[in-house]
Amino acid sequence: MIGDFGHFAPVKKLKLLCALWFGWVSVGLTGCVSDLLARKIVTAPNRQGAPWPAKGSEAVERFDQTYAQQWRVPAGAPAVELAVAVVEPGDYAFRYGAMIETRKDGRRVPKYSADWKPRSADAPVVAARGTIVILHGFLVTRETMMHWALFLAQQGFRAVLVDLRGHGQSTGEWITFGANEAGDLVKVMDELQHRDLAPAGVGVLGSSYGAVMALHWAARDARVKAVVALEPFSDPREAVTEFAHGFPPFKQQIGGVGAETFATALQRAAGLGGFAWSEVNVLESVRRLRWPVLFFHGADDTWIAPEHSRRLLAVATAGSRLVVVPGDNHETLSARLDPISYDVLEWFEQHGAASAAAMATTIL
Numbered sequence: 284m285i286g287d288f289g290h291f292a293p294v295k296k297l298k299l300l301c302a303l304w305f306g307w308v309s310v311g312l313t314g315c316v317s318d319l320l321a322r323k324i325v326t327a328p329n330r331q332g333a334p335w336p337a338k339g340s341e342a343v344e345r346f347d348q349t350y351a352q353q354w355r356v357p358a359g360a361p362a363v364e365l366a367v368a369v370v371e372p373g374d375y376a377f378r379y380g381a382m383i384e385t386r387k388d389g390r391r392v393p394k395y396s397a398d399w400k401p402r403s404a405d406a407p408v409v410a411a412r413g414t415i416v417i418l419h420g421f422l423v424t425r426e427t428m429m430h431w432a433l434f435l436a437q438q439g440f441r442a443v444l445v446d447l448r449g450h451g452q453s454t455g456e457w458i459t460f461g462a463n464e465a466g467d468l469v470k471v472m473d474e475l476q477h478r479d480l481a482p483a484g485v486g487v488l489g490s491s492y493g494a495v496m497a498l499h500w501a502a503r504d505a506r507v508k509a510v511v512a513l514e515p516f517s518d519p520r521e522a523v524t525e526f527a528h529g530f531p532p533f534k535q536q537i538g539g540v541g542a543e544t545f546a547t548a549l550q551r552a553a554g555l556g557g558f559a560w561s562e563v564n565v566l567e568s569v570r571r572l573r574w575p576v577l578f579f580h581g582a583d584d585t586w587i588a589p590e591h592s593r594r595l596l597a598v599a600t601a602g603s604r605l606v607v608v609p610g611d612n613h614e615t616l617s618a619r620l621d622p623i624s625y626d627v628l629e630w631f632e633q634h635g636a637a638s639a640a641a642m643a644t645t646i647l
Contacts, residue, residue, distance in 0.1 A: 327449025418493030581611030
């Protein structure tokens with residue numbers, strides 16, 4: 284049993300990283316803030332500290348026992364290696380509990396627990412109904428999406444977890460909000476097909492930053508057949524500013540940083556990362572998609588407002604849908620399966636992520 288699994292431990296890690304990232308603002312000289320902020324916007328999160336979970340921990344052992352395969356994919360210019368792990372379809376006796384706490388200040392925060400049986404060496408081979416690539420959010424790692432991988436694997440899908448560039452066990456000096464990440468994911472797809480793990484293409488489930496990477500990838504790779512985007516942003520520059528002012532550990536530390544300083548920092552950040560903000564126009568990527576998208580957003584999300592998903596829906600292919608979930612915020616929506624998990628499953632079944640021959644295969 285791993286208590287408080289999913290996003291509880293990573294959220295603690297996230298708060299620590301945030302203190303490291305922005306603690307300097309309260310003591311920095313005004314003239315230096317934009318330069319420092321620019322660097323922090325695009326510096327790879329895993330260069331700011333050890334990724335969660337720590338190597339050698341009980342959690343890592345449990346994850347490693349669950350993965351059927353792990354490998355690294357070279358990608359990019361600048362060159363990176365992406366860490367990829369596969370959860371094959373099967374019965375993991377997966378149990379997942381989510382509890383939402385309301386604190387005295389009114390903030391709703393998630394607490395989770397999970398239990399499952401790691402994959403056994405003699406587990407029967409189950410033909411996958413399809414392959415779903417799962418992409419994590421900003422500052423965290425692929426392990427924070429393991430609850431989604433296990434849920435989909437129980438339903439007969441092969442789940443592929445990827446550490447995005449600069450996160451978790453992947454390499455990379457800078458993050459680029461999709462300018463390089465979309466090409467990275469094309470290379471992951473090439474490798475999946477080389478290994479005969481996604482002959483008919485893939486569906487993609489992404490959360491927050493990972494949802495936007497999914498949209499950029501799908502816009503340039505026709506092998507992506509279906510996308511579910513949880514709490515994405517429509518404009519990365521707006522999202523950076525909004526998140527920085529909405530995430531509680533940032534509020535006091537950057538309260539004095541004004542819009543002009545942020546604008547300067549964002550421009551300098553793109554130069555450091557070697558990209559242009561025009562290259563990561565999320566609305567334009569969604570306009571280019573051939574397939575409809577299923578969007579979810581928490582109605583109470585103050586880190587990335589639901590308006591971002593509404594803007595994306597407005598330019599998305601006919602048949603796209605947006606579900607705004609009452610009572611959910613940025614922390615709680617993707618970290619718990621209910622009430623959206625079976626809507627996600629149905630979307631993948633109906634939009635080409637499940638092969639017709641294997642539609643009847645369900646483990647749970």
